[in-house]
Amino acid sequence: MMPVLFAALQDAAVTAPAPALRAGLTVPLALLVLLPLLGFVINGAIALAGPDSVLRRGGTDSTTARNPVVTVVGPGVLLASFAVAVSIFLKMRSLGAGAAGPLDAPLVVTFARWMPVGNLAIDWSLQLDQLSILMALVITGIGSLIHLFSIGYMRDDASYARYFAYLNLFVAFMLVLVLGGSYPVMFVGWEGVGLASYLLIGFWFGEKANIEAGKKAFVVNRVGDFGFLVAMFLIWVTTQQLDYVGAHAALGAMAGSPVVLAIALFLFLGCAGKSAQLPLYIWLPDAMAGPTPVSALIHAATMVTAGVYLVARAAPIFAGAPEASLVVTAVGALTAVFAATIALRQWDIKKVLAYSTVSQLGYMFMAVGSGAYTAGVFHLVTHAFFKALLFLGAGSVIHAMHHAYHQTHRRDDPQDLRNMGGLAKFMPATAVAMTLATLAIAGVPPLSGFFSKDEILSSLFARAQGSPLASASLLGIPGHTVLYAAYGLGILTALLTAVYMTRMLMLTFGGSNRTGEAEQGALHEAPGIMTAPVLVLALLTVIGGWLNLPALIPIGPVGTLDAWLAPVTGASAARLGGTAHLDHNTELLLVGIAVVVGLVGILFGVLRYRAPIADKAHSPEDTGLLANAYRVDGMVDALIVRPFRGLADVILGRGVETGIDRAFSAGGTMLIRTAAFMGEKLQDGDVGKYAWMLAAGALALIAALTLS
Amino acid sequence: MIAEALIVSAILFVIGVVGVLTRRNAIILFMCAELMLNAVNLSFVALAKLHNVTGQVFVVMVMCIAAAEAAVGLAIVISVFRHFGTVNLSALRTLRG
Secondary structure, three states: OHHHHHHHHHOOOEOOOOHHHHHHHHHHHHHHHHHHHHHHHHHHHHHHHOOOHHHHHOOOOOOOOOOHHHHHHHHHHHHHHHHHHHHHHHHHHHOOOOOOOOOOOOEEEEEEEEEEEOOEEEEEEEEEOHHHHHHHHHHHHHHHHHHHHHHHHOOOOOOHHHHHHHHHHHHHHHHHHHHEOEHHHHHHHHHHHHHHHHHHHOOOOOOHHHHHHHHHHHHHHHHHHHHHHHHHHHHHHHHOOOEHHHHHHHHHOOOOOHHHHHHHHHHHHHHHHHOOOOOOOOHHHHHHHOOHHHHHHHHHHOHHHHHHHHHHHOHHHHHOOHHHHHHHHHHHHHHHHHHHHHHOOOOEHHHHHHHHHHHHHHHHHHHHHOOOHHHHHHHHHHHHHHHHHHHHHHHHHHHHHHHHHHHHOOOOOOOEHHHOOOHHHOOHHHHHHHHHHHHHHOOOOOOHHHHHHHHHHHHHHHHHHOOHHHHOEEOOEEHHHHHHHHHHHHHHHHHHHHHHHHHHHHHHHOOOOOOOHHHHOOOOOOOHHHHHHHHHHHHHHHHHHHHHEOOOOOOOOEOHHHHHHHHHHHHHHHHHHOOOOOOHHHHHHHHHHHHHHHHHHHHHHHHHOOOOOOOHHHOOOOOOOOOOHHHHHHHHHHHHHHHHHHHHHHHHHHHHHHHHHHHHHHHHHHHHHHHHHHHHHHOOOOHHHHHHHHHHHHHHHHHHHHHO | OHHHHHHHHHHHHHHHHHHHHHOOEHHHHHHHHHHHHHHHHHHHHHHHOOOOOHHHHHHHHHHHHHHHHHHHHHHHHHHHHHHHOOOEHHHOOOOOO
16 A cells, blocks of 8 residues: 555656656645644554544443543644645745746645546545645645644543544645645535534534434535536536546636536535535534534634635636626525524524624635635634634633532533623633634734725626626626625625624623632633633734735735635636726725724623623523524524425335335235135145146146147 | 047046036046056057057056056045035035045
8 A cells, every 4th residue: 555655656657847847846745734644643553553442342430531642643733734724825825825836736746546447547646736725725734723722622632532533634625625636526515514513513523413413414514515516516517627627628628518507506506505605504513512613623714614615716717607697696695694683692602603604604605606706715724823712712711610610510501701801800812812702703903803804895786886796696686786785785784794793792701700709719811731722812813814915005015815816716707707806985985984884893892791690590581583593493403404304104114114114014915815715715625626737737638739 | 530539538528527517416427537557558459550559558558457456445435425425526525625
C-alpha cells in the first residue's frame, strides 16, 4: 500500500501551471489531509483498545478522560495541519497572487485512480487554489483553537478519546470536501462530514433526544444529498466530466441552457441541506445536542458553510444560470429573516446561537447568490471567527453553570438564559470576548462583522441597481426586484440580529444573577486552556475585517480578499454582476444605514432586556409562536413524518408484511390443506373410482408413448 | 389369421375393461379381469406365430397364475360375503382415506 502511494505521489499526474510548484506542494497537500486522519486512527485506536468502556460495554465505569496521549495527538495533528496549510499559503503568496500569475489556473494533483469505468475516470485528486487554501486555513486554524478548547471542556468526559477521534475525523473529511479536485471527491468529504456530525450530535448517546437529533440531521441532510447526487449525474451526462476544471469549462460554454439551470438548482438543494437553509434548516437547532465545541466547529464555523463554499466553487455553473442565482439569493434572504425572528425568543443559549447561525448563513447565500462571491466567502470567514467565539464563550458559560449545579447537586438547566444573569462578575474574560463578538455580528464598526455584512449589503444594492443578474427574472419577478427585496430583508435581519444578540448578552451577563444563592459561589471563569482560544478568536473577531477592507474606508490594504480570490471567482462574479458598483455617496449612505440599524437594535435590546426576569423554575412555559420556532417541527411532523409513517404502515405493515405472512404461513397451511382435501377425495375407498383412474392413467401413458 | 386373432383379443380386452369400470359386483369384476387376461393370452398365442415359442410358454404361465389367483380371489370374495353380507363393491368402503 505504502510503496504504491509513494509512487503515486512521485509521478502524480498534474495539470499544473508550474512543475516546480507542483513538486513542492504535492506532499504538503497530502499531509494536510492525512494528518487529521492519522489523529483519528490513533485516537480511535485508543478509544477502542483503551479503557473507553462506553463503546464496548455500554458503561462508564472506566474512562479515557484526560488520557495524555489523546491530549497531545488530538490537537497536535490539527496544529501540524494548520502549520502545513500556512506553509502552503505562504508559498502561494510568494508566487504572487492575482490573475496572470503562476496561480492563475488551479493546481490539481492526482494521487491515485479511484473509479476507472469505461470513459468515467474518477481520480483521488486534490485541487489547490486560492479558495480551497483559504477554506483549509479557516478549518485548520479555527479547528486547532476548538481542539485546544476541548481539552478543557471535555477533560472529565469518560469518552475523551472517542471525542477527539470524531473531531479529527471531521476535520479530515472537511479538508477533503474543500480540497477535493472533483465533484465526487468533494462528495466523499460532504458525506464524511455528515457522518462526523451525526456521530458528534449523538455523542452522549445515553440520552434518547441526542440520538434523535443526530438521526434528524442525517435524514434531513439526505434530502440535500439527493440534490447533490442528481446534480452530479446531470453534470456527467451533459459533459462527460466531473472534475471542476473540465466540467466548469464545458458547462460555462452552455450558459443559459435549461440543463445548467437544473444542475445549479439541484446543487443548491444540496447546499440548502448542508447549510441549513429553508426549508431544510430544521436539523441545525437540534444539532446543538452535541458538545458545545462541536457546535462551534461543525455547526457554526465550518461544516455548515460547506454549502456556501459549494456555490462559490461552482460559481461558473451558477453564473451560467442567473435564475438559479436569484433562487439562491431569495432563499438566503428569507432564511436570514425567518431564523432571526425565531432567535428573538429562544431561551436556550445554544438555540439562540443556532438560529443566529442559520440566519447568518442566509446572509452568505444572499451574497454568493447575487454573484458577490468574495463578499460571501468574506462573511464566511468572519462569521467563523465570531460565531466560533460565541459558541466557545457559551461553552465556557455552560461549563461554569454545569459545575455550579454539579457542586450543589441541583438538577437544573445550565443552558437556559433564565438561569444565568450577572455572569460578567464571575467570568469577565468570557464576558468581554462575547461582547466583542456580539458587537461584531451586529455590525458595529470597525469589527470584522461590520465589514463583511456591509460588503454583502452594498453589493446586493449595487447589483440591484444594474447588472446582468438584475436583468434576469425569476418566475416573472424581475431580478432587480428580488435583489432590492433581499437588500431590504438583509437590513431587517441586521436589526433583528442586533436585538436578539443583545438580548442574549444581557440575559447572560447583565443584571443580577439567577443561578441560585448556593450556586453563585461555584461560578468561576473557565481554565486557561479554554479562555486562551476564546481570546485568540476575540482578537480575530476584531481584526478580521482587515482581510477585505472596502475602498471607502482605507484604513489598511484595500480589497485583499477580492484580489486573492479573483482567479477563482472573478470571471463568474463579473458575469453576474457586470460592472455594478456604487458611487461614493450612495455607498456612504448604505454604510450609515447599516450602522444606525445595528446601533438601534443594540439600544433597543439593552433597554428592553434590562429589567430583571424570573428564573426558569419560576417562569411559565413559553408557548409563544417564536419561542416554539413557528411550530415548524410540529408541521413537518404532521405533514411529512406522520403521513410518511402512515404510508409505510400501509405499504410495509399491512401490504408487504401481512402479505408475506399470508404467503408463507397462512399460504403454506392453505396449500397443504388443499392438497389434503384433494387426496381425501381421491382415496375414498371406492374401488370403481380407482379402476377408472388406473384406466385413465394407462391410456395417458399409452398416448404419451405413442405420440412421442 | 393373426390380424383376426388380434382383433378378437382387443374386443375381449375392451369388454373386460368396460366390465371392470362399470360393474360393481365382485364376481363379475373377477370374471372381467379373467377376460382381460385371456384376451392377452390370445394375443400372445397369435403373435407367437411371428416370433418364437416363448409367447406360448408365457400363456401357460399366465394360465397357471390366473388359476392360483382365481382360487385366492374367490376365497376372498366368499369371506367378504360372509363378513359384509354383500359382494357389491360400492358398499365396501371402510378403507377410505
